[in-house]
Amino acid sequence: MTASVHPELDLTVSRIIRAPRATVWNAWADPASFERWWVPAPTVCRVREMDLRAGGSFRTEISEDGLAFGPHITGCFLAVDELERIVFTDALVAGWRPAEASFVTAVITVRDHPDGTEYTATAMHRNVADRDQHEELGFHDGWATVIRQLAELVE
Amino acid sequence: MAQYSTTLDGVFQAVSDPTRRAVLGRLGAGPASIGELAAPFDMALPSFMKHIGYLEKTGLIRTRKTGRVRICTLERGSFDLIEGWLRDQRTIWAGRTDRLEQFVTATPDRHRDKETPA
Numbered sequence A: 001m002t003a004s005v006h007p008e009l010d011l012t013v014s015r016i017i018r019a020p021r022a023t024v025w026n027a028w029a030d031p032a033s034f035e036r037w038w039v040p041a042p043t044v045c046r047v048r049e050m051d052l053r054a055g056g057s058f059r060t061e062i063s064e065d066g067l068a069f070g071p072h073i074t075g076c077f078l079a080v081d082e083l084e085r086i087v088f089t090d091a092l093v094a095g096w097r098p099a100e101a102s103f104v105t106a107v108i109t110v111r112d113h114p115d116g117t118e119y120t121a122t123a124m125h126r127n128v129a130d131r132d133q134h135e136e137l138g139f140h141d142g143w144a145t146v147i148r149q150l151a152e153l154v155e
Numbered sequence B: 001m002a003q004y005s006t007t008l009d010g011v012f013q014a015v016s017d018p019t020r021r022a023v024l025g026r027l028g029a030g031p032a033s034i035g036e037l038a039a040p041f042d043m044a045l046p047s048f049m050k051h052i053g054y055l056e057k058t059g060l061i062r063t064r065k066t067g068r069v070r071i072c073t074l075e076r077g078s079f080d081l082i083e084g085w086l087r088d089q090r091t092i093w094a095g096r097t098d099r100l101e102q103f104v105t106a107t108p109d110r111h112r113d114k115e116t117p118a
Helices: A021-029 A031-037 A142-154 B002-014 B018-027 B034-038 B045-057 B076-106
Strands: A010-017 A044-050 A057-063 A070-081 A085-089 A104-113 A116-125 B061-066 B069-074
Touching: A010 B076, A021 A031, A021 A104, A021 A116, A021 B076, A031 A044, A031 B076, A116 B076, B002 B045, B018 B034, B018 B045, B018 B061, B018 B069, B034 B045, B034 B069, B045 B061, B045 B069
Parallel strands: none
Antiparallel strands: A010 A116, A044 A057, A057 A070, A070 A085, A085 A104, A104 A116, B061 B069
């Protein structure tokens, strides 16, 4: 698959984790495990729905005090390749229904590595400038281009 | 995210115009007077001042009057804001990866699912 890379909108975190690939996968795919690491303590994460298949619901909640929970991620999985890849977005909710608002599409991959597992998370963010007045302003270049230009200009 | 959005929108609108981008580019080299900044543009001064006003309002530049001349300076904090937003996202994902690593390496596989969260 080819995808355009927007350095100002995308980020990738990659790590060699000293654990078998199945262990890393299960930490993601098992809701009880996922809740243990997804958010930093003392914030508590609760998985409401984790239907690991394309179009399956992905819904989590978080709480600061462990009592009152509020929405965190409300989205759906776009692709789930067992022991290889998970793609989710909040641009769509369960059954690919368009979401009210969107922010991110994330691609998680796990690969065998001599020292364990190569874990990679890539998050692609919405162009926050790409909103109502996009056309009106003639802002066709997009955020990425403009910011790159600006960075060159001001440095 | 929300706290960044309003400010970021203003910043992006400010830089969506070629004249304003050119002004920012010039100011990247150092402070300049309105006269110097306006010189390259075939534009009436009131129109040019609107661009300056927009950049000042969104916090991308500062202006100060010295005698009869108004000097414009680039406000680098606004650019930090744009970078800061992505940096925050990176911190979140790096933290997640740290905790995942900790979780899978510190917790014996066979016990993991049965443990009660502390």
